[in-house]
Amino acid sequence: MRSPAVKPLKVMVVAGARPDFVKVAPILKVMGAQPEHFLPVLVHTGQHYDNEMSDVFFRDLAVPQPDHLLGAGSGTHAEQAARVMVALERVLGMEAPQWVVVVGDVNSTMAAAVTAVKKSIRTAHVEAGLRSYDRTMPEEINRIVTDAVCDLLLTPSEDADRNLRREGIPKARIVRVGNVMIDSLNEHLPAARALRAWEKQGLDEKAYVLATLHRPSNVDEADNLARIVSALTDVAGDIPVLFPVHPRTAARLKPVANSRLSVLRFSAPLGYLEFISLLSGARLVLTDSGGVQEEASFLGVSCLTFRDSTERPVTVWRGTNTLMGSGPARIAPAIREQLARPLPKPCAIPLWDGHSAERVAASLLRVS
Numbered sequence: 001m002r003s004p005a006v007k008p009l010k011v012m013v014v015a016g017a018r019p020d021f022v023k024v025a026p027i028l029k030v031m032g033a034q035p036e037h038f039l040p041v042l043v044h045t046g047q048h049y050d051n052e053m054s055d056v057f058f059r060d061l062a063v064p065q066p067d068h069l070l071g072a073g074s075g076t077h078a079e080q081a082a083r084v085m086v087a088l089e090r091v092l093g094m095e096a097p098q099w100v101v102v103v104g105d106v107n108s109t110m111a112a113a114v115t116a117v118k119k120s121i122r123t124a125h126v127e128a129g130l131r132s133y134d135r136t137m138p139e140e141i142n143r144i145v146t147d148a149v150c151d152l153l154l155t156p157s158e159d160a161d162r163n164l165r166r167e168g169i170p171k172a173r174i175v176r177v178g179n180v181m182i183d184s185l186n187e188h189l190p191a192a193r194a195l196r197a198w199e200k201q202g203l204d205e206k207a208y209v210l211a212t213l214h215r216p217s218n219v220d221e222a223d224n225l226a227r228i229v230s231a232l233t234d235v236a237g238d239i240p241v242l243f244p245v246h247p248r249t250a251a252r253l254k255p256v257a258n259s260r261l262s263v264l265r266f267s268a269p270l271g272y273l274e275f276i277s278l279l280s281g282a283r284l285v286l287t288d289s290g291g292v293q294e295e296a297s298f299l300g301v302s303c304l305t306f307r308d309s310t311e312r313p314v315t316v317w318r319g320t321n322t323l324m325g326s327g328p329a330r331i332a333p334a335i336r337e338q339l340a341r342p343l344p345k346p347c348a349i350p351l352w353d354g355h356s357a358e359r360v361a362a363s364l365l366r367v368s
């Protein structure tokens, strides 16, 4: 443990995309409350930049304004990662942090980890060890690279520890801290519930479905997207379907648009509090999001995932999440089957307890 006479640790926390903001919020809060131990510096890579994909999360989650904006923006994977690397290298030179903390599995995560490690700055990965074992997923490559280079691997669950050990990573680099996304959920759930966002839609609680979709494998091919959307329009005949649309999906929905689509209740991407409010009140969530699978499990909301694999298998083992692939014949029957089942119980996963960010901070202090 560090002596109290030592100066606070300068920790650069990097975030770039929507799920990152939810993950860094509790970490920054815990560090901000311990100025004797931490001097946090927040870098926003700019991977996501729309108000609904970025600013609203800073407001809803009370994240401090970033100290540095890298403005990486959209592009191919190489372009996006390269822009993060070039801009971050400069900022690392200026700030000279003792630690860099990266979260999740987006391009910004991988680019920041590689850049920091090459500057010989100790780097920690929060949400380390998750594996879908599907290398066609861009995030899987980001996870493997990030975990291979980072000094400290902070994992959310036991399966993640096992994955890392199987890859030959020494035990000493792995610390299980739990799930920081659940810290945010735990903290903001009362405010989200108080919004009763379903009422604004003229809906009753547990009488609607919430859908999100943005994985390239589901939305980039027009045929795949059309099949999923067609199954959703089918189900919308039985129960209202709310569909806040991710910008990647919005761009690809236009050519699919037809008069049947009007049965779906589309909206722009929602702010965190409004989304969590709707998620907590939903009868069922249909998604291909990583974070939404976890949040649904924690809340005890049935979740059907439009994927063949998940890097979050605990959500499936606990019985709250079912992988239904994206095969067209499976979707509408799987949804109807799920709607006929009783509601699941909220899912208690060890260390998904609202204190994960405290364990992240404590781990950094312990090894510094």
Ligand code: UD1
Binding pocket: 017, 018, 019, 047, 048, 049, 050, 053, 074, 075, 105, 106, 107, 108, 138, 139, 214, 246, 247, 248, 251, 290
């Ligand atoms: C990225 C992550 C994905 C994560 C998702 C969270 C990678 C490889 N992918 O996917 O793991 O699940 O974020 O939402 O890092 N766009 C806008 N406004 C924005 C941001 C993006 O219009 O604020 C549009 C652009 O056309 C852009 C497209 O969305 O080309 C995709 O954005 P990008 O960040 O490359 O990937 P996501 O699909 O968002």
Ligand code: UDP
Binding pocket: 018, 019, 022, 181, 212, 244, 245, 268, 269, 270, 271, 272, 273, 275, 276, 288, 289, 290, 291, 292, 295
């Ligand atoms: N989310 C949100 N508004 C939306 C959709 C999702 O606030 O319209 C939140 C969701 O609750 C979770 C996070 O965004 O906290 C997940 O982000 P996303 O699905 O984009 O990324 P993934 O987790 O798949 O990487």
